[in-house]
Amino acid sequence: MSLPAPIHLPALRFGKPYESLERTKLVHFLTGEPVAEVSQIGGAMLGRDMQKASRAREALLRIDPEEIVERLQTAGNLYAHGTLPMGDGRQSPEDFVKQQSATTGLPESLCRANMQKNLFVLSNMDRMLDALSRGLPPEVFWKGYGREQRGVVVSYQAQSPVLGLVLPSNSPGVHTLWLPVIALGLGLVMKPGGQEPWTPYRMAAAMVEAGIPAEAIGLYPGATDVGAAILASCRRSMIFGSAKTVEQYRGNPGVQVHGPGFSKIIFGDDCVDDWEKYLDVCVESVAANGGRGCINTSAIYASRHTAAIAAALAERMGPIDVKPPEDPDAKLAAFTVPGAAKAIWEQIEGGLKAPGVTHPTAAYGPRFVEGERCGWLRPVVAHCSSPEPAIAKAEYMFPFVAVVQCPQNTILEQIGPTLVATALTADAAFQRELVSCTEIDRLNLGPIPTTKLDWLQPHEGNIIDFLYRSRALQVPAETAQAVS
């Protein structure tokens, strides 16, 4: 199937389409064919609309919370299988896959896989909410208080009528993070990624088609000032960015920053001699979803056999090559920003020259592949004889891993911030240390790929804790009995 006809995506000002005089043109990363024009708005327009943000929540609260969840489940089905209105055209699921692949450089198979993730989350929204809220009746989030199962009155106060989102272009998988927001009775104000407007637009179209009020959702494509306006005007917002972005907003209670993950696999001394048994877990953790996610493993720590582990990983991943995006076996995403792949490769090449670093994937051909309009990086496995070299702490948006030799008793001192750690150990003492290690956010005890998420567990903090404040609310004893 060929690329769908180019479409225009207007801004959605809490449901009202707005066609700007300024538009960016999105083209196919390989051919330069036009894919879409996206209306660009300024931060002030968003700032002005935010004065009416409370209406987004009010529109949702007029609908029963269980009904909202049912509509979201319908939306999931429409998102994955329906043909939906999209800007000045219509979009089938296959159109969506073609368009998303064309502007992001992701293989179509990965675009389809990400659709399934989003569908799963929406289809299981009732279970997710139950897990995230630890079984609270959903009315608590509508009314602000209620009685929990053990009979106590609890109160959850919304900290903002909407969640602001400054979304990335690089990984459609991150959208699962914000999907529960509507079910929690809060609106969405999104700045879509410049190259990946597709998921938020399609999700918004599916939700509206399923009966979620259009005035609960804002989509504001634009330049960096739109992101700044979201952060300045939404009392709660999420931003996806670099380590520098993370540092900039550290300690700001209104901003949840999602940056590099530096996810890791840690071998305990009790399991490392059986390392070959865990090779599949390692390969999946490093290479799934094109290696683009913060949950992809960027370092593997072990006290011994590290050279053999690195060589085996290189043998498995080194031959992975660039394939056309429509090839079902394509595993690598293109870097669509001109010069980006080359610049990253030059940085890696520098890191590989440091003392104590070897490059086992060198034997499988050049890693940097230059295209006419884009570039690719084939998987890189580096072996580090200690945690000292800078490349041991690197993370890149393609299948990259440093296999680091380090004694077990110093691993947890060395790993640094770790979004997901998979610990391969049955040593109870080491497991206790891992559980206590505050550098680790999500911990997998056992051979679970770092890329495998249990949606019923919070990711990077429970979103309910971010959007709601659990606070005291007292009513007279005679009234308390009536609180449902």
Next chain:
Amino acid sequence: MAPDATAAQKPPVFPVADAAAIAGAKAKLDAHTVEMMAWHFHPSTGCPFWLEYAQSLSFNPLTEVKCYDDLKKFPPFEDEWLRGGPVRRWIPRGFADQPAYVFETGGTTGVPKSRVNMRDFRTDYEQFSATLPEEFFPRGANWLMLGPSGPRRLRLSIEHLAQYRGGICFCVDLDPRWVIKLIQKGWMEHLEAYKQHCIDQAVTILEAGHEIRCMFTTPKLLEALAITLEKRGTTIRKAGITGIFSGGTEFTPQWTRFAVEELLDGAYMTPTYGNTLMGLAASRPVIPADGYTIAYYAPQPRAVIEVVDFDDTNAVVPYGGTGRVKLTTLTQETFVPGFLERDEGERELPYVKYPWDGISGVRPFRALAGATTVGVY
């Protein structure tokens, strides 16, 4: 030469100047150029810088510049010459006994560029005053200056404009160098707080019964002021403002449409393009039928804007074509031949009120855009 209207991409929706008016303006510019050469390169009236520089030229500006095009004989003007002292080297001997001002541009880091002025800023704004519609900028009305202050020409110019039109100017302090530093440091909360600090002062003045009807402000501050007033249940127009004079390269058609449709509540806004070297260029009326195109026309013959080829900077691009802004200033106080600005845009047909070339779509020059911080205050 009559403009080649067929080269423009769309038929113009504004009244284009006729050939006679264009020829008349050209003759006036040629005569003015010769007059300026006689002033700037005569030992009794010229400034030390140009008199000394003339020694290095292969031609005599007094005798060999017979029209505007002959200014191409000068090598490109280097704005680095404007950094540092002594600034008196720029003061024409003919004005040696006049009180002088020095105005600065840039200077967030390092030595700013400076231009000395005796009366030029007053003359420029008196001429500009004639372009302001009385209906929206009534004579005698008081003004609010909500824009960059300190060592900038704009602050005094707006005050003079207000006084020239019989009004009094109320001012708010704004230091753009600090604003740029806040952005460079990533201190966005401080940036927001500083902006709000300026806006709060503006709101206080507007609500204090000073009968302010006219305002200069920048697009970013206009947005912030409008939104702040809206939160207080009022608007720019209801706060008394009928006319707004604004400027900046972020003045895009989309921004203007947004301002007209959503921020101004019927107040009139006129965009301008200007800087310390040139003075200011007025715009032809900005209308929906013209796609909110913002086209500026330099105050000829005191200053000339040409849209030139990026590689051959002595050749103007065709009408509708894109090129770099080349600026020539020709006043008795200042002579700047062929200065290549840090902006680019599209060459516009002569307008009936300004029968010479204009420029639209002004934005930072692509080769320098990454290093420029724009739209900051």
